[in-house]
Amino acid sequence: MTTTSDTATATAGDRADRVPFFPPDLFHEDREVLLRLLYEIGTGADQKFILGDRTRRFEDALRERLGAADAVACSSGTSALHLVLTALGIGPGDEVVVPALGCAPLAAAVLHTGAVPVFGDVDPATLTLDPADAETRITPRTKALMPAHMFSVMADMPRFTALAAARGLRLVEDSAVAQGAVLDGTPAGLWGDAGLYSFVQVKSFGMPGEGGLVVTRDEETGRRVRMLRNHGQDGVQRGLHHTIGVNSRFDEIQAAFQLHRLPGLDARLARRAEIAAHYTEHLTGLPGLTTPPPGTEGRCHYVYTLLADDRDALRDHLSAVGVDTHVYYPRTLPEQTAFTPFATPGADWPHARDAARRQLSLPVHHRLTDAQVEHVTATVRAHARRARR
Numbered sequence: 001m002t003t004t005s006d007t008a009t010a011t012a013g014d015r016a017d018r019v020p021f022f023p024p025d026l027f028h029e030d031r032e033v034l035l036r037l038l039y040e041i042g043t044g045a046d047q048k049f050i051l052g053d054r055t056r057r058f059e060d061a062l063r064e065r066l067g068a069a070d071a072v073a074c075s076s077g078t079s080a081l082h083l084v085l086t087a088l089g090i091g092p093g094d095e096v097v098v099p100a101l102g103c104a105p106l107a108a109a110v111l112h113t114g115a116v117p118v119f120g121d122v123d124p125a126t127l128t129l130d131p132a133d134a135e136t137r138i139t140p141r142t143k144a145l146m147p148a149h150m151f152s153v154m155a156d157m158p159r160f161t162a163l164a165a166a167r168g169l170r171l172v173e174d175s176a177v178a179q180g181a182v183l184d185g186t187p188a189g190l191w192g193d194a195g196l197y198s199f200v201q202v203k204s205f206g207m208p209g210e211g212g213l214v215v216t217r218d219e220e221t222g223r224r225v226r227m228l229r230n231h232g233q234d235g236v237q238r239g240l241h242h243t244i245g246v247n248s249r250f251d252e253i254q255a256a257f258q259l260h261r262l263p264g265l266d267a268r269l270a271r272r273a274e275i276a277a278h279y280t281e282h283l284t285g286l287p288g289l290t291t292p293p294p295g296t297e298g299r300c301h302y303v304y305t306l307l308a309d310d311r312d313a314l315r316d317h318l319s320a321v322g323v324d325t326h327v328y329y330p331r332t333l334p335e336q337t338a339f340t341p342f343a344t345p346g347a348d349w350p351h352a353r354d355a356a357r358r359q360l361s362l363p364v365h366h367r368l369t370d371a372q373v374e375h376v377t378a379t380v381r382a383h384a385r386r387a388r389r
C-alpha cells in the first residue's frame with residue numbers, strides 16, 4: 001500500500017495503516033511558493049542563481065538566530081565538514097579523533113584533507129563520542145577533536161571544550177543534524193571552533209536539494225570558509241585566488257525557499273520533540289529495550305533511536321504492520337572496508353559495536369499523525385511483551 005501526499009493529511013487521526021520513515025509529502029504545503037520562486041529567480045533580470053542576495057539573507061537569518069559570528073552556506077553538510085577542517089589548517093601528518101559510530105563523512109572528510117581519522121568509542125547512553133575514551137586516543141599528531149551529535153542527545157561539549165583547551169586541540173562539532181539543540185545556553189554548532197548543518201531533504205531543516213551551512217563564533221574562520229567555498233576568492237574581487245578552494249556554492253532558489261520555511265522551523269522541531277517524548281514515556285522500562293535518556297537539554301530529534309536486544313525481530317514485526325524503520329550505522333566506521341586501513345590495529349570500540357548491532361530508529365518526522373505515533377508505540381510495546389514470554 002502506498003500513502004499519497006493527499007491521504008497522509010486527510011487521514012490524520014483515523015487511519016494509521018502505513019507509517020513511512022520519511023514524510024512522503026514534505027513540501028506539500030509549500031509547493032506553490034517553490035514554483036513561484038523558481039519562476040521569479042529563473043526569469044529575474046540579474047540571472048543570479050548562486051551566492052546572491054538570497055543566500056546572504058539566509059546566512060544572516062541563521063547567524064542572527066544562533067548568535068554566531070558567521071554562517072556560511074555551502075553545497076552540503078559533507079562539504080561543510082571538509083571546509084571547516086581545511087580552514088582550521090588540518091592536513092597531512094595530522095590526526096583527528098572522530099566517533100567510531102557515525103556517518104561516513106566523519107572519516108572521509110578528514111581523509112580528504114590528507115589527515116587521518118582516529119576512532120574513539122561512544123558513550124553507551126548517548127551514542128556520541130566518549131570524552132574519556134577520546135582522551136586516550138590523543139597522540140602528538142592529534143590536531144583536533146570532532147564529536148558528532150547523531151542521535152537525540154548532544155555530545156558532552158563541556159567536557160570536550162575542557163579537553164581541547166587542556167591539550168591545545170581544535171574542536172569541530174559535527175552538528176549536521178542537531179539543529180535546534182541547545183546545551184547550557186549554547187546552540188549545537190557553536191561550542192567549538194566551528195560547526196555545521198545539513199539541509200539535505202531528510203534532515204530536520206531539509207530542503208528539496210543539497211546544501212549545508214558552516215557556523216562559527218570566530219570571524220576569521222568564517223572568512224576562510226567563505227574563500228574556500230568559492231575557489232579561494234575573497235568575494236570582493238573575482239578572479240583573484242588567495243588559497244586553494246573548492247566549488248561549494250549555494251543555490252539562490254534553495255536560499256529563498258529556506259527563508260520561506262524558516263519561520264515554521266521551530267514548530268516542526270517541537271513536533272519532533274513531542275513525538276520523541278511520547279516514545280520515551282511509553283517505551284522506557286520494557287524488557288530488552290533501551291530508550292534515549294529523557295530530558296530537553298541538548299536534545300535534537302532528527303532521529304529517534306532505540307537499542308533493542310532482538311533488533312532484527314523488532315524490525316520485522318514493525319515492518320509486518322506497515323511501520324518503516326531504519327538502521328543508520330549497521331557497522332562501525334573502522335569496520336567499513338573504506339576505513340579499516342586507517343583504523344589503529346588491535347584497537348576496539350565495544351560500545352560502538354554493540355550499538356551498531358542493537359540500534360533501530362523509529363519514524364519521528366513532523367508529518368506523523370498522533371494515530372501513527374500511537375500505532376508505532378503500541379507495536380513496539382506488543383513486541384516487547386511477546387518477546388518476554
Ligand SMILES: *Cc1c(COP(=O)(O)O)cnc(C)c1O
Nearest residue numbers: 076077078103105176177198200
Ligand atoms: C547528514 C550528515 C552529514 C552530511 O551531510 P550531507 O548534507 O548529507 O552531506 C554529516 N554528519 C552527520 C552526522 C549527518 O547526519
